[in-house]
Amino acid sequence: MQQVRAxxxxxxxxPVEIATINVPDPGPGEAVVKVLTCGVCHTDLHYREGxxxxxxxxxxxxxxxxxxxxxxxxxxDLAPGDFVVLNWRAVCGDCRACRRGxxxxxxxxxxxxxxxxxxxxxxxxxALGIGAFAEKTLVAAGQCTKVDPEARPAAVGLxxxxxxxxxxxxxxxxxxxxxxxxxxIGCGGVGVAAIAGSALAGASPIIAVDIDAKKLETARxxxxxxxxxxxxxxxxxxxxxxxxxxxxxxEGADVVIEAVGRPETWKQAFYARDLAGTVVLVGVPxxxxxxxxxxxxDVFGRGGALKSSWYGDCLPSRDFPMLxxxxxxxxxxxxxxxxEEIGIRDVEAAFxxxxxxxxxxxxxxx
Ligand SMILES: NC(=O)c1ccc[n+]([C@@H]2O[C@H](COP(=O)([O-])OP(=O)(O)OC[C@H]3O[C@@H](n4cnc5c(N)ncnc54)[C@H](O)[C@@H]3O)[C@@H](O)[C@H]2O)c1
Ligand SMILES: [Zn+2]
Ligand SMILES: [Zn+2]
Numbered sequence: 001m002q003q004v005r006a007x008x009x010x011x012x013x014x015p016v017e018i019a020t021i022n023v024p025d026p027g028p029g030e031a032v033v034k035v036l037t038c039g040v041c042h043t044d045l046h047y048r049e050g051x052x053x054x055x056x057x058x059x060x061x062x063x064x065x066x067x068x069x070x071x072x073x074x075x076x077d078l079a080p081g082d083f084v085v086l087n088w089r090a091v092c093g094d095c096r097a098c099r100r101g102x103x104x105x106x107x108x109x110x111x112x113x114x115x116x117x118x119x120x121x122x123x124x125x126x127a128l129g130i131g132a133f134a135e136k137t138l139v140a141a142g143q144c145t146k147v148d149p150e151a152r153p154a155a156v157g158l159x160x161x162x163x164x165x166x167x168x169x170x171x172x173x174x175x176x177x178x179x180x181x182x183x184x185i186g187c188g189g190v191g192v193a194a195i196a197g198s199a200l201a202g203a204s205p206i207i208a209v210d211i212d213a214k215k216l217e218t219a220r221x222x223x224x225x226x227x228x229x230x231x232x233x234x235x236x237x238x239x240x241x242x243x244x245x246x247x248x249x250x251e252g253a254d255v256v257i258e259a260v261g262r263p264e265t266w267k268q269a270f271y272a273r274d275l276a277g278t279v280v281l282v283g284v285p286x287x288x289x290x291x292x293x294x295x296x297x298d299v300f301g302r303g304g305a306l307k308s309s310w311y312g313d314c315l316p317s318r319d320f321p322m323l324x325x326x327x328x329x330x331x332x333x334x335x336x337x338x339x340e341e342i343g344i345r346d347v348e349a350a351f352x353x354x355x356x357x358x359x360x361x362x363x364x365x366x
Pocket of ligand 2: 097103
């Protein structure tokens with residue numbers, strides 16, 4: 001066991017604090033990772049606000065890169081010194097989804113079995129089974145995905161959650177390809193990644209929608225062809241107009257990705273897609289939110305698919321090395337997602353800046 005500094009959320013809505021935590025030595029199938037970088041994701045803020053569940057205290061942070069420090073028994077493909085991006089989808093290989101050849105939907109993903117604790121022994125709930133706003137963290141070995149050690153940790157660490165969720169929402173869940181039109185509602189780290197993923201796939205037009213003009217400019221830099229400020233323009237009408245202009249007769253975009261996590265923006269996505277189009281919900285709603293009232297005949301009559309995207313339906317072992325490779329080739333600008341590098345004491349301030357829309361990603365350097 002060793003003691004390290006970490007960022008915890010002790011109770012609902014209270015500011016985060018720095019605490020000393022106990023990290024057990026790795027047991028069978030586990031690894032201790034020395035964290036190098038960890039991005040601040042909106043989901044961390046959801047945890048702090050009690051929007052995910054009530055299992056306080058939380059050990060926050062889950063978008064991380066690091067170096068494997070030690071591994072337990074029964075770990076064969078990971079060794080101390082490996083450079084890894086942490087993932088929250090360590091697939092089991094044994095559930096129905098894994099057995100039917102769709103491990104990206106694994107129903108029984110692995111996390112460390114032992115618990116990290118506060119000094120007084122109180123068990124911590126690590127965000128998404130990771131907990132990486134910490135100098136070291138304990139995870140299941142399968143949560144460590146080895147990637148090119150030459151890559152910049154602060155940039156590739158973001159593949160651990162938001163950027164992968166966004167890119168995957170487009171290319172995996174939404175099946176965006178060349179010839180498809182895409183609209184993305186909400187251009188934070190996740191939405192802009194969906195735009196970058198759509199650009200990688202060759203989609204056009206790629207319409208970015210946000211209520212914040214600063215976010216729209218970033219979206220343009222990552223591949224958006226059209227910008228819609230939905231605080232002043234009706235996004236449904238504007239998306240329809242742009243798509244009709246590009247592909248005569250279109251009634252909306254082929255794929256509309258909702259990256260906010262709110263009923264009203266999901267409803268915009270529903271009505272802004274073309275007939276037989278696809279809605280992808282990648283934003284995370286809170287438990288009290290309801291599907292907005294929509295006539296069932298509209299669901300039937302428009303056809304297509306209403307999907308949600310957990311972690312961009314990614315398979316970390318397949319997708320992380322591929323995206324790091326594209327980054328190293330200059331085809332995916334992961335550096336553009338790193339707005340600022342901050343210290344472990346700056347997480348609360350980073351939440352504040354996220355709230356004001358000042359950053360795509362603040363990345364804690366441990
Ligand atoms: N599905 C997943 O696996 C997954 C993974 C990571 C994050 N998320 C979720 O994705 C969402 C976005 O995360 P993020 O880190 O990009 O957050 P963020 O706060 O950086 O971005 C949210 C964006 O939505 C915009 N926005 C807010 N209200 C809007 C509205 N009414 N219309 C249009 N735009 C609006 C904001 O201006 C901001 O640019 C969150 O709900 C987060 O929890 C999901
Ligand atoms: Zn499984
Ligand atoms: Zn996240």
